[in-house]
Amino acid sequence: MQPLIQRLLSDDSNSFIARTFRTPHFEVGWHQHIEYELILFTEGSGISFIGNHVGKFETGDIYFIGSNLPHTFQKNGNQVASAVVVQFREDFWGKDFMLIPENRELKTLFESSMLGLKINGECKQLLTPIIKALEYADGLKRILLLFEALYLLYTQKGNKALSTQMAKEYNKKDMDVLDKIIQFTISSFREPISLSDTAKIACMSVPSFCRNFKHRTKKTYNGFLNEIRIANACNLLCETNKPILDICYESGYSTLANFHKQFFKIKNTTPLQYRKLFSQENIRKGTNIGINEIR
Numbered sequence: 434m435q436p437l438i439q440r441l442l443s444d445d446s447n448s449f450i451a452r453t454f455r456t457p458h459f460e461v462g463w464h465q466h467i468e469y470e471l472i473l474f475t476e477g478s479g480i481s482f483i484g485n486h487v488g489k490f491e492t493g494d495i496y497f498i499g500s501n502l503p504h505t506f507q508k509n510g511n512q513v514a515s516a517v518v519v520q521f522r523e524d525f526w527g528k529d530f531m532l533i534p535e536n537r538e539l540k541t542l543f544e545s546s547m548l549g550l551k552i553n554g555e556c557k558q559l560l561t562p563i564i565k566a567l568e569y570a571d572g573l574k575r576i577l578l579l580f581e582a583l584y585l586l587y588t589q590k591g592n593k594a595l596s597t598q599m600a601k602e603y604n605k606k607d608m609d610v611l612d613k614i615i616q617f618t619i620s621s622f623r624e625p626i627s628l629s630d631t632a633k634i635a636c637m638s639v640p641s642f643c644r645n646f647k648h649r650t651k652k653t654y655n656g657f658l659n660e661i662r663i664a665n666a667c668n669l670l671c672e673t674n675k676p677i678l679d680i681c682y683e684s685g686y687s688t689l690a691n692f693h694k695q696f697f698k699i700k701n702t703t704p705l706q707y708r709k710l711f712s713q714e715n716i717r718k719g720t721n722i723g724i725n726e727i728r
Contacts, residue, residue, distance in 0.1 A: 449521035451567040451575070456513045463505045463615055468520040469546060470498040471582060473564040477514030478672055480507045480664045482615070483549035484596025485650040487660035489667050495557050495564070497586055499546035502596065507619060509668050517564050521579065542587040549595040556589030597651050610635045611649050622661045623685045628654065662686065663699045670708040677704050 450468075453475070463482065478491040483504040490496075490506055498504055500523065508514035523531060523543065531540055552560060563582045570578050586592065613634055618626070631654060632642035646654045666684040669675055675683075681692040681704075696704050 446571075447575070448525045449519070449575075449579070451517065451519045451564075451570075453515055453517050453568060455515035456508070459506075459508070459514045459516060461505060463503060463612060463619075465501050465503040466520070467500050468522050469500055469543065470496075471519040471564060472496050472498070473517045473561060474506075475515050475517060477508045477512050478668055479509045479514065480661065480668065481505075482507070482619070485598045485652060485657075486549060486595035487657065487664050488551075488595065489664050489671075491671070493557075493561070495552040495560055497546050497550040497552065497592075499543065499549065502547060502549055504549065505619075509672060517568055519564060519567055519579070519582075526576075538587050539583060542583060545594065548597070550586070551593045551595055552586070553593060554589070554591040556585055556592060559585050559589070610637075610645070614646065614654070618658060618661060622658060622665065623683060625685070625687070626658060658685075659695045660699060663696055666692070666696065666704065667700070667707065670704055671711045677708075680704065 455476070459477075472495065474490055474492055474494045476492055478489065481488045481490045481496070481504070483496070483498060484502055506514070506516075530536065560582055563578055563585070567575060567578050567582070614631055617631065617634055628639050628643065631646075632639045635642045635645070637645065643654060646657075650657060652660075662684045666680050669680045669683060670677075673680075678689060681689050684692070686692040686695070693703060696702075696707070700707060702710070
């Protein structure tokens with residue numbers, strides 16, 4: 434199954450989309466689209482998949498995703514998720530607009546977005562009200578707000594590139610096997626998964642599958658699987674008071690020792706230290722999750 438080619442059509446009165454999508458309309462599988470996407474999460478949390486990046490998203494996060502970069506955001510459990518999504522084509526303001534000298538910086542920003550950007554620091558704070566305002570603006574104000582958002586994205590420092598794999602328009606031949614594996618892993622990571630399982634889905638021998646997956650994603654399959662499992666564990670550590678042993682099992686690990694090993698390898702800290710750090714951040718924000726109750 435190749436990534437869904439998503440089409441969010443604007444009406445005749447607008448040249449680009451700025452709209453809130455909320456559960457169940459938030460849920461979109463592994464997909465790509467020609468439009469650039471600026472997305473602000475207003476509810477929910479979960480696991481983000483952008484190119485070959487696996488991470489966690491939460492309320493308040495902002496991403497800028499380049500044209501044709503495959504991605505999906507899988508929310509946690511039965512919670513509600515919503516986001517303000519801004520989508521626009523590079524040429525929506527005219528075929529020659531990007532060729533003028535003043536837009537060299539804008540072109541550089543678009544090139545950076547081909548790896549997917551997570552927006553951090555002051556830029557995130559400044560962008561949030563602009564993205565929210567875009568949904569309700571009309572006429573020339575919409576264009577000015579979008580330009581303001583793009584100007585901030587380029588001039589503010591600290592934004593993080595996510596994927597190590599450049600975006601491109603994939604065809605079915607290139608993506609069919611990879612997407613079957615990604616969908617299988619997203620839906621099955623809580624259960625035991627062997628390389629023989631995934632190789633069988635890919636209709637390959639284990640060595641051929643391992644070579645093919647690494648060539649396409651720049652990482653091993655077991656590394657990718659562990660990233661998904663640890664991202665899920667991070668969400669559970671942040672969003673619940675569940676014991677670490679339960680989180681270990683719910684993230685697909687059969688032993689606590691291996692869970693700790695993989696967690697430290699990816700996050701450079703222990704699960705308990707990660708949970709305490711998250712709690713301290715929330716105390717600073719005035720949203721203590723009650724770390725003293727955690728055992």
